[in-house]
Amino acid sequence: MLDGSMSTPRTLFEKVWDEHIVRSDADGADLLFVDLHLIHEVTSPQAFEALQTAGRPVHRPDLTLATIDHGVPTVDRELGILDPLSKKQIDTLIANCERTGVELFGINDPRSGIVHVIGPEQGLTQPGTTIVCGDSHTATHGAFGSLAFGIGTSQVEHVLATQTLAQPKPKSMSITVDGELPPGVTPKDVILGIIARIGFNGGGGHVIEYRGSVFEQMSMEGRMTVCNMSIEAGARAGMIAPDETTFDYLKGRPYAPAGIEWDEAVSYWRTLSTDVGARFDTEFTIDAADLAPYVSWGTNPSQTIPVTEMVPDPASFSDPLERDATERALGYMGLESGIPITDIDIDVVFLGSCTNARIEDLRAAAKIIEGKQIANGVRALVVPGSGLVKLQAEDEGLDQVFLSAGFEWRDAGCSMCLAMNPDVLQPGERCASTSNRNFEGRQGREGRTHLVSPAMAAAAAIEGHFVDVREWS
Amino acid sequence: MEPITIITGQMAPLPRANVDTDQIIPAQFLKRVERSGFGPFLFWEWVHDAEGELDPEFIINRPEYADAAVLVSGPNFGSGSSREHAPWAIEDRGFRAIIAPSFADIFRGNCHNVGVLPIVLADDEVARLTELAEDPSNTVTIDLAAQSVASGDLHATFEIDPSIKNRLLNGLDTIALTLEHADEIEAYEESRPAWKPSLSAVLSAEY
Numbered sequence: 001m002l003d004g005s006m007s008t009p010r011t012l013f014e015k016v017w018d019e020h021i022v023r024s025d026a027d028g029a030d031l032l033f034v035d036l037h038l039i040h041e042v043t044s045p046q047a048f049e050a051l052q053t054a055g056r057p058v059h060r061p062d063l064t065l066a067t068i069d070h071g072v073p074t075v076d077r078e079l080g081i082l083d084p085l086s087k088k089q090i091d092t093l094i095a096n097c098e099r100t101g102v103e104l105f106g107i108n109d110p111r112s113g114i115v116h117v118i119g120p121e122q123g124l125t126q127p128g129t130t131i132v133c134g135d136s137h138t139a140t141h142g143a144f145g146s147l148a149f150g151i152g153t154s155q156v157e158h159v160l161a162t163q164t165l166a167q168p169k170p171k172s173m174s175i176t177v178d179g180e181l182p183p184g185v186t187p188k189d190v191i192l193g194i195i196a197r198i199g200f201n202g203g204g205g206h207v208i209e210y211r212g213s214v215f216e217q218m219s220m221e222g223r224m225t226v227c228n229m230s231i232e233a234g235a236r237a238g239m240i241a242p243d244e245t246t247f248d249y250l251k252g253r254p255y256a257p258a259g260i261e262w263d264e265a266v267s268y269w270r271t272l273s274t275d276v277g278a279r280f281d282t283e284f285t286i287d288a289a290d291l292a293p294y295v296s297w298g299t300n301p302s303q304t305i306p307v308t309e310m311v312p313d314p315a316s317f318s319d320p321l322e323r324d325a326t327e328r329a330l331g332y333m334g335l336e337s338g339i340p341i342t343d344i345d346i347d348v349v350f351l352g353s354c355t356n357a358r359i360e361d362l363r364a365a366a367k368i369i370e371g372k373q374i375a376n377g378v379r380a381l382v383v384p385g386s387g388l389v390k391l392q393a394e395d396e397g398l399d400q401v402f403l404s405a406g407f408e409w410r411d412a413g414c415s416m417c418l419a420m421n422p423d424v425l426q427p428g429e430r431c432a433s434t435s436n437r438n439f440e441g442r443q444g445r446e447g448r449t450h451l452v453s454p455a456m457a458a459a460a461a462i463e464g465h466f467v468d469v470r471e472w473s
Numbered sequence: 474m475e476p477i478t479i480i481t482g483q484m485a486p487l488p489r490a491n492v493d494t495d496q497i498i499p500a501q502f503l504k505r506v507e508r509s510g511f512g513p514f515l516f517w518e519w520v521h522d523a524e525g526e527l528d529p530e531f532i533i534n535r536p537e538y539a540d541a542a543v544l545v546s547g548p549n550f551g552s553g554s555s556r557e558h559a560p561w562a563i564e565d566r567g568f569r570a571i572i573a574p575s576f577a578d579i580f581r582g583n584c585h586n587v588g589v590l591p592i593v594l595a596d597d598e599v600a601r602l603t604e605l606a607e608d609p610s611n612t613v614t615i616d617l618a619a620q621s622v623a624s625g626d627l628h629a630t631f632e633i634d635p636s637i638k639n640r641l642l643n644g645l646d647t648i649a650l651t652l653e654h655a656d657e658i659e660a661y662e663e664s665r666p667a668w669k670p671s672l673s674a675v676l677s678a679e680y
Binding site for chain 1: 488489490491493495496499500501503504505506507508510516518547548549550552553554555556557558560575577578579582583586634635639647649651652654655656657658661662665666667668669671672
């Protein structure tokens with residue numbers, strides 16, 4: 001089936017799905033082969049333990065990569081892991097990998113970092129593959145035209161044991177954004193704008209394909225930011241068809257194919273686009289000109305508005321549950337209806353996470369802050385997505401730009417995106433964050449998160465409140 | 474996994490939309506390597522008040538709901554993180570089913586694997602169950618084989634994927650089921666192109 005020659009027009013998603021069916025069950029579920037299984041310390045220990053108890057081996061350690069990202073400290077690594085529970089969790093992963101032959105990028109390996117940053121960086125994330133990980137932001141890898149989705153620990157165990165996963169086939173959705181993005185509107189704003197429009201569960205049960213000129217012109221880093229947050233619209237996965245931008249990114253990376261295999265791979269990858277006439281179950285179209293820099297005001301990512309707008313009034317929602325949710329969100333966030341977003345003062349800036357901690361994100365933020373100082377009373381952290389991103393940024397002198405402006409320059413990890421390590425908001429602190437979730441308590445108990453792009457976060461750090469980067473210098 | 478056939482018990486109403494898995498169990502409690510014992514951390518921020526004391530008003534803290542076996546909540550329940558610790562905590566606290574107008578996809582799959590039954594009912598049916606649940610003397614009976622939910626004047630049916638239903642009814646080990654097809658997995662593996670990604674195929678140790 002590798003030549004893609006089937007008579008019925010198919011979507012990109014259907015092509016990748018079909019290619020991985022090991023067998024189809026009579027009652028509707030397909031057993032899919034998993035090309036790449038990424039694991040980390042938080043969602044794997046119970047899976048390894050259950051496997052061991054059942055006397056089952058890891059079926060394909062050669063298709064499994066482990067990293068340590070959620071619980072690692074991002075400063076003073078030479079002191080080791082001070083939190084005893086995190087230490088035990090990390091030591092458990094190290095022992096499990098040693099015992100089963102799974103490759104682990106250890107904490108001091110420069111290739112280590114956030115699981116969704118290192119897969120692409122190493123050239124392991126390739127078009128047309130199936131990728132799973134015990135982490136909902138696995139959708140990131142769909143930027144390469146792979147089918148990538150998050151799974152739970154029982155499924156991690158299933159994949160370790162069989163390298164497959166039984167799944168009912170999701171529906172397909174296309175989100176087309178055509179036109180030219182206005183200046184100052186970044187990939188993060190594109191995905192926040194999409195989620196604000198389709199809703200927090202607007203993609204539920206679907207795999208989204210992002211289509212249109214905006215994505216065709218986007219860098220791989222930008223495409224990863226977009227696909228990463230597919231889960232924040234409830235989607236199973238997000239995908240973008242691979243093209244020359246994808247191939248250029250992958251060529252020469254450590255685990256990418258080379259020589260004649262590269263040519264074979266690329267000729268297959270070129271078949272991975274949605275056929276003319278293929279049908280999606282659901283379709284959305286957005287005009288790029290309607291997008292703006294966004295700031296979230298509430299406690300889920302769809303509670304997001306353009307930076308030019310005011311915090312909404314609960315009374316403006318007709319659905320009682322939504323009205324109640326808005327009231328709860330405003331109460332938690334300590335915000336009043338009707339105040340301009342740009343009047344909101346911030347305490348902390350977090351530049352990091354699997355959404356926005358790649359080199360392009362750091363460059364965008366550094367460009368904004370170069371030669372300036374962060375506002376009095378603001379604490380600003382930069383947490384690169386991987387050891388290699390950190391090294392590259394240092395090569396480019398970005399670390400000095402951040403340090404001179406008053407930012408903290410840290411080691412790679414998930415950090416304050418989910419606050420499992422010591423990087424935690426204090427109660428009541430308000431954070432401009434380049435991460436992906438603004439849930440209650442996500443960045444620390446009673447912490448208040450506003451989701452923004454790296455450029456918007458950087459400008460907020462300088463001013464001490466949100467500003468419209470389009471009008472700010 | 475224990476088979477699920479009939480679930481009968483009290484309902485706990487939690488009429489909120491978009492209950493995410495960070496609310497069900499915050500990240501600071503995901504550091505344990507054990508599979509059990511997550512119940513005490515369920516809805517951590519909601520079961521405690523601002524002073525860190527147990528909030529006697531929060532539904533699962535109320536003594537009259539101590540035996541609740543079914544959670545009745547709002548749409549998009551279980552959104553966000555893929556952490557299976559969320560259904561582990563729900564199960565550990567004694568809940569065997571969750572009824573809501575919709576669930577997040579990953580969470581729903583995790584519930585099936587843990588043996589907590591996620592049931593989607595229509596908005597008006599969930600609303601009626603929520604009303605019934607406000608009286609702790611009311612109970613609900615869920616019959617998985619019949620795909621039915623009954624409480625007071627409410628009689629509803631729900632959809633479930635037949636393969637999942639069969640697995641839950643019989644408490645089947647999904648890995649053992651898959652391994653029955655090991656020959657088909659092997660045949661698939663032999664057909665894979667050599668250029669597919671592999672950790673054993675690193676071309677250069679330097680970067």
